[in-house]
Amino acid sequence: MDIVQVAKRANVSTATVSRVLNGFPGVREKTALRVHRAIAEMHYIPNPNARSLRVGRTRLFGLIVSDVNNPFFPELIDAFESLATAEGIEVIFTHTNYDLKRLHSSIRRMIERSVDAIAVMTSEVEEDALQQAVQAGIPMVLMNQRKLAHKYPNVPVDYSAGFREALEHLLSLGHRDIGFIAGPQSLDSARGRKDAFTAALKSHGIHVRNEWIAIGDLRVEGGRKAMDALLARSPRPTAVVASNDLMAVGALQAAHASRIHVPRDLSLIGFDDLPIATMVHPALSTIRHPRREVAARAFDLLWKTVQGESVAEASALQPHLVIRNSTAPPAGLKRR
Amino acid sequence: MDIVQVAKRANVSTATVSRVLNGFPGVREKTALRVHRAIAEMHYIPNPNARSLRVGRTRLFGLIVSDVNNPFFPELIDAFESLATAEGIEVIFTHTNYDLKRLHSSIRRMIERSVDAIAVMTSEVEEDALQQAVQAGIPMVLMNQRKLAHKYPNVPVDYSAGFREALEHLLSLGHRDIGFIAGPQSLDSARGRKDAFTAALKSHGIHVRNEWIAIGDLRVEGGRKAMDALLARSPRPTAVVASNDLMAVGALQAAHASRIHVPRDLSLIGFDDLPIATMVHPALSTIRHPRREVAARAFDLLWKTVQGESVAEASALQPHLVIRNSTAPPAGLKRR
DNA sequence: CTGAAAGCGCTTACAG
DNA sequence: CTGAAAGCGCTTACAG
Numbered sequence: 001m002d003i004v005q006v007a008k009r010a011n012v013s014t015a016t017v018s019r020v021l022n023g024f025p026g027v028r029e030k031t032a033l034r035v036h037r038a039i040a041e042m043h044y045i046p047n048p049n050a051r052s053l054r055v056g057r058t059r060l061f062g063l064i065v066s067d068v069n070n071p072f073f074p075e076l077i078d079a080f081e082s083l084a085t086a087e088g089i090e091v092i093f094t095h096t097n098y099d100l101k102r103l104h105s106s107i108r109r110m111i112e113r114s115v116d117a118i119a120v121m122t123s124e125v126e127e128d129a130l131q132q133a134v135q136a137g138i139p140m141v142l143m144n145q146r147k148l149a150h151k152y153p154n155v156p157v158d159y160s161a162g163f164r165e166a167l168e169h170l171l172s173l174g175h176r177d178i179g180f181i182a183g184p185q186s187l188d189s190a191r192g193r194k195d196a197f198t199a200a201l202k203s204h205g206i207h208v209r210n211e212w213i214a215i216g217d218l219r220v221e222g223g224r225k226a227m228d229a230l231l232a233r234s235p236r237p238t239a240v241v242a243s244n245d246l247m248a249v250g251a252l253q254a255a256h257a258s259r260i261h262v263p264r265d266l267s268l269i270g271f272d273d274l275p276i277a278t279m280v281h282p283a284l285s286t287i288r289h290p291r292r293e294v295a296a297r298a299f300d301l302l303w304k305t306v307q308g309e310s311v312a313e314a315s316a317l318q319p320h321l322v323i324r325n326s327t328a329p330p331a332g333l334k335r336r
Numbered sequence: 337m338d339i340v341q342v343a344k345r346a347n348v349s350t351a352t353v354s355r356v357l358n359g360f361p362g363v364r365e366k367t368a369l370r371v372h373r374a375i376a377e378m379h380y381i382p383n384p385n386a387r388s389l390r391v392g393r394t395r396l397f398g399l400i401v402s403d404v405n406n407p408f409f410p411e412l413i414d415a416f417e418s419l420a421t422a423e424g425i426e427v428i429f430t431h432t433n434y435d436l437k438r439l440h441s442s443i444r445r446m447i448e449r450s451v452d453a454i455a456v457m458t459s460e461v462e463e464d465a466l467q468q469a470v471q472a473g474i475p476m477v478l479m480n481q482r483k484l485a486h487k488y489p490n491v492p493v494d495y496s497a498g499f500r501e502a503l504e505h506l507l508s509l510g511h512r513d514i515g516f517i518a519g520p521q522s523l524d525s526a527r528g529r530k531d532a533f534t535a536a537l538k539s540h541g542i543h544v545r546n547e548w549i550a551i552g553d554l555r556v557e558g559g560r561k562a563m564d565a566l567l568a569r570s571p572r573p574t575a576v577v578a579s580n581d582l583m584a585v586g587a588l589q590a591a592h593a594s595r596i597h598v599p600r601d602l603s604l605i606g607f608d609d610l611p612i613a614t615m616v617h618p619a620l621s622t623i624r625h626p627r628r629e630v631a632a633r634a635f636d637l638l639w640k641t642v643q644g645e646s647v648a649e650a651s652a653l654q655p656h657l658v659i660r661n662s663t664a665p666p667a668g669l670k671r672r
Numbered sequence: 673c674t675g676a677a678a679g680c681g682c683t684t685a686c687a688g
Numbered sequence: 689c690t691g692a693a694a695g696c697g698c699t700t701a702c703a704g
Contacts, residue, residue: 386681
């Protein structure tokens with residue numbers, strides 16, 4: 001009964017202390033001052049559990065990502081957490097390790113903790129899991145889930161725009177023979193990127209050669225193997241776009257191992273703009289995934305929903321090409 | 337009053353529902369069954385705020401790290417969170433961005449949220465900030481803070497052991513001229529690593545040459561510059577140990593740029609074993625920081641303390657050298 | 673502008 | 689083995 005002590009010391013009722021605490025209007029300045037002094041003197045800290053029990057809100061948001069160890073996520077987490085902190089919201093954070101069962105239990109845990117809202121920032125989702133939050137009446141937002149965009153709030157990202165930019169860069173350098181390293185086509189997100197890439201190719205009237213498309217596991221190792229496959233083709237592409245940076249790094253290593261100089265003999269573009277993109281040699285040109293903006297949009301949407309504000313349908317976020325040192329005119333062209 | 341509904345439905349008192357919920361003994365099996373059925377039928381989820389208000393514990397732990405974007409931390413966060421989840425503890429997570437003021441406010445926020453315990457896994461700490469938790473009576477643990485180890489629970493890491501192992505490896509390859517890239521000597525942690533390195537050198541009777549010790553900013557860029565400085569020395573070392581992997585990566589790039597082949601012309605060893613260590617070319621030999629074990633020790637210590645168990649003084653965790661492709665016998669030796 | 677009091681949803685001695 | 693009831697620390701109509 002700690003607010004009671006403060007009330008006693010300030011010679012007011014607990015109601016008044018509560019009003020001062022919450023900055024409600026209609027407290028005489030002199031009274032408020034007395035209360036503030038009492039709070040300070042007693043080092044009083046309100047009990048958030050009691051408060052939550054009363055008002056039914058916890059000022060706790062849940063954030064679920066696929067994998068902390070994936071260097072894609074830290075920036076997203078960072079951005080989300082900073083915004084939350086600024087609004088006095090605490091974040092409970094967890095990751096699914098790409099496991100839909102863990103998504104299910106993560107959402108359940110968040111509901112049990114009675115968070116006010118949940119951001120599901122995983123690459124893969126499952127409706128079953130999401131339905132739990134819907135039933136509990138907890139606002140939720142997804143990251144770029146095309147298929148579910150009509151059923152759940154969603155932060156869309158326009159991958160196509162990114163690939164178009166990358167392609168235009170390669171074309172302007174003189175490349176026409178362009179390969180692609182895709183992710184496992186069982187994943188919706190990987191299919192989305194591949195489709196976006198081939199669409200971009202076609203829109204420039206370039207023929208899509210299936211033998212110049214290799215599949216990797218989205219990790220460095222997969223990129224290496226995929227690039228080895230592409231290098232074995234004859235003819236081989238003069239430029240390769242990888243659907244994520246991790247595979248682009250693997251591709252770079254494969255080129256190294258085959259004594260193929262990047263960018264002189266082969267141009268390479270990644271996707272995501274992970275911190276490693278600047279750490280490899282040569283520094284990787286890559287399409288930056290606007291993940292800070294994704295986090296900001298997601299938080300904003302949840303925050304507004306929790307406040308009872310209506311949320312307008314959002315336009316897709318645009319990725320942009322970051323040109324570094326892994327692209328150059330094709331070798332043939334240079335020699336002319 | 338939701339436990340009341342369950343109680344009604346099961347024809348028992350709320351006390352009995354509570355007992356069943358918490359798995360307390362002394363409830364007739366038949367009664368418990370009725371309660372369980374009612375819980376299931378009503379999709380009842382207990383309110384953690386009400387529970388916390390009553391019992392004074394929240395099953396919430398705070399985890400504070402320096403920087404999510406630093407690839408050192410995700411594994412630590414991952415390990416800590418997994419252990420917590422296994423015990424039904426939720427983690428509120430935040431990072432200080434190396435800012436002691438933010439450490440202060442982070443700890444304050446955690447106290448306001450009435451977490452049961454706090455793991456301060458930052459490289460730098462400040463007693464002022466820590467005192468808040470002490471005053472609030474909240475158990476706390478630090479990561480390898482030599483200076484404060486006697487005052488606060490601490491998970492020590494034996495850097496020296498790591499450097500000794502690295503050095504022995506280099507010596508066995510035939511190196512005698514060994515340089516070091518240290519972090520800013522204003523940081524306690526960076527001084528610790530440098531002292532550990534020079535101690536290891538001396539213990540092998542090797543003279544410490546100050547001109548072979550360069551200082552970097554702990555980031556890639558700093559490693560590059562530091563390595564440039566070392567490469568300008570004459571004579572120059574045949575092997576260099578960097579006090580973290582980020583700087584080792586920078587050093588690798590500097591060598592590349594100067595057309596110095598690693599490991600043929602120069603051996604290089606990092607510290608930490610970040611994911612990037614395997615992504616650069618050549619893959620970096622490095623001293624693995626046992627950060628998963630640090631997280632496990634930290635959690636274990638807090639968990640035991642919260643349970644009221646006494647915690648024995650722990651021995652230091654040992655880093656170990658991971659040999660990859662950035663080390664080889666010195667060039668001179670090879671030619672013979 | 674301020675206070676008395678009910679109530680949020682649990683747990684836990686206490687009693688039987 | 690089970691229940692009646694107090695109380696954790698707040699907020700919020702309601703009354704004045």
